[in-house]
Amino acid sequence: MDQLLILALDASNFILAIILVAMGLVIIFGLMNVINMAHGEFFLLGAYTVVMVESAGGHFWLGLLLAPLFVGLVGVVLEELVIRHVYHRFLDTILATWGLSIFIKQAVVLIFGPASLTVTTPITATVEIVGAPYPVYRLFIMGVSLAVIALTFWLFFRTRFGLTARGVIANRNMASCLGINTRRLDRMTFAFGAALAGLAGAVMAPIMSVDPQMGLGFLVPAFLAILVGGAGHLAGTLMGAAVIGGADTVAANLWSSVVAQIVVFSMAIVAIRLFPRGIAGAWLKQ
């Protein structure tokens, strides 16, 4: 029972981090019809922002604050330099962002080296949960993630910006004909999605090994979460992340991380076949 609670906490941790990455992906996809293969590298850049700040003598918290800003800025630049030239050619956006991901990853290797680095854990305290010590920082990660998820939902469903964005998602041409500057919205959305991934990378950095390959480890589950949940809804992303992250944590705990990946992937493939519009799509249809 106690074991189960700890497992649930670990699963929640992973799920929330996946959501941060997947939300950015799904917003960018929904608005711009761009599958951002470089999203894992935005996560990566977030983590390395903290590394940079710490090596310059700054504190972790400063890094955590700067990470979304810096990665968001990178997003703006890349949108301007690359994405906007290809976004009407669907397959080419995948390829272009793929090229970007190789570029960013290799740039990180060149600057920081291929080895894995560590980031100091800013909160070392533990709390007693069902008799076992549990790191407070993991609870902090969950808190930050929940807050950011709530903020994103508020932004998209309660603000003028959100209404505009949802209008563009629903009917880009019509929104443009009503005077909505779709260019600016694209740029802002891409930056926002990038910032979310950057924040996720920064907040997760203390509990994982920071290396140039770390982005892929989050990109794949985030993608699978979107596949399973359905790309049409932010709520679907949450459900998909819960399914993928939950199954992964449980299977990894029962067997091994390789088996977990196989199980999760097979599940995702079957889910795609059964619910082509995602579980959220299947749910909301009824």
Place this chain on the structure above:
Amino acid sequence: MTAWSQASLRHAAPALAVGTVLLLAPLQLGGYQTGQLAQYLTYGIFAMSLALVWGQGGLLCFGQAVFFGIGAYAMSVTTLDMLPGIGTLGSTWLGLVAAIALPALFANLLGRFLFYGRGLQGAYFGIVTLSIAVIAERIAVNWKWIGGLNGLMNVPPLNLGLTGDGYEIWGNLPVYYVTLAVAALVYAGLQALIGSRYGTVIRAVRDAEERTGYFGYDTAGVKLTVFTLGAALAGLAGALFVTQFYFASPPLIGFTLSTEVLIWVALGGRGYPLAAFLGAILVKYAEAKLFEFVGAYWLLALGALCVLSVIWFPRGLIGEAIYRFEGWSRATPEQAQ
């Protein structure tokens, strides 16, 4: 010479030129370099398989190396006599059959899940194949039977005998020319497919799947066929590679090689098998020449080149050249008369 045969000669000119150069290349190259080039030829065949799946079929596959790797491992396991029940057969031929059939089977099975779900569009395909590449590599690393992280060593070369006791294709020159012959056959087969009526259907599905469906074509079936065929070719390339390299290891099946082949084909040109083939050879050649000078900057440059080529030369660098040549050769025959 009639105008028609003149036109078709012009059409085939780039391929004939490349073929001639490759045929004569060993005269200029040393033995080691010829062996290297033979390996690049297998990469070239691999690239052509992706050109079929992606360029013709519109299926941007991020896990093409999975099929290459399955082919490589299937060949190795068979010729190393590791298969239980069939003893010390060691047959190259059986290995080739396995290396072609197994990837095809896997792709076909996978395709049945991916192409028949309604509403599952191109968006998901890249993601799923990317995930497979990541997972396949991890499976290979963790699977003791196929050598785990160390892989399988001492894979025998191609052997013409039925049970592995016949004439061995050994040495740089024979290996090179056998591989070149296979590459030429694959190229000719692909060109025939592309030029056929079915080739037109494949491109119709790529460009306007829904409309093609209205005409009564089973568009999912077409995609499944293309994907399966591409996997079979990738498997063949993997099998040839491992008989030259004598060593099958997890990097052959995974994420990094899948990325590399995408870059070769993107830079070469997805629309023409010849462009993809050359893309693989030239990128590999440049890498061998330049890597010692530029080191880690090589991959950085490849990533940047990939992005730039997508923006400015969506047909690829060689593909753009072939496209212009075709336009020019179509325009000139009238003037020649």
Place this chain on the structure above:
Amino acid sequence: MLKLEGVTAGYGGGQVLQGIDLEMAAGTVTALLGRNGMGKTTLMKTVMGLLRPSAGRILFDGHDLAGSKPYEIANFGIGYVPQGREIFPDFTVAENLSMGVLGKPADRRDIPDTIFDSYPILKERLDQKAGTMSGGQQQQLAIARALAGRPRLLLLDEPSEGIQPSIVREIAAALHTVAARDGLTVLVVEQNVEMVFDMARDCAFIENGRVAERTDVAALRRDDAPLHRYLSV
């Protein structure tokens, strides 16, 4: 106010518009008539920037719109009600109306009250999902959404399509009033001759991608030969 000079445009290879010349004075309501496939909708889309003209100029108050993006054109003061309405079905009526003003400068982001004078039904249904309303109500919403952005020129593409006749008259009458009150210039594509008679003053007949004949409604009432010639009714 709007002047098209030799506008050529189309989709992919084929040119649907083959040199359109059309001039409209401020405050007039002009109907664009012609058979299907003659380029009426293409013309609307080209003015709106959804299609890029391959030749010619589109002058709006002296500005050349050719090559501008739809949102820039909208913010020059052109409102657009497309064929099929294209309201946002999952949004409420209020949200749909907001979409009409969200892209505008900050001082014009409120929805003018006069909208609800012309379309009182919308005020009653502000919180209803637009997709659940009747076709006629959706059409009124689409027009109101365009008017909310305070355009000087309104482009209407087949406002009567798929709507029952009594509502068509109502819509035509309301539009007529609004146009007269606000001095709005309107270009309307319409197959429904009744509606044209109800609201338009000028007519332009389009055939094979060119403006074949200009006339006005008064003349058309006396002699409907052009209707037979260009619409085969």
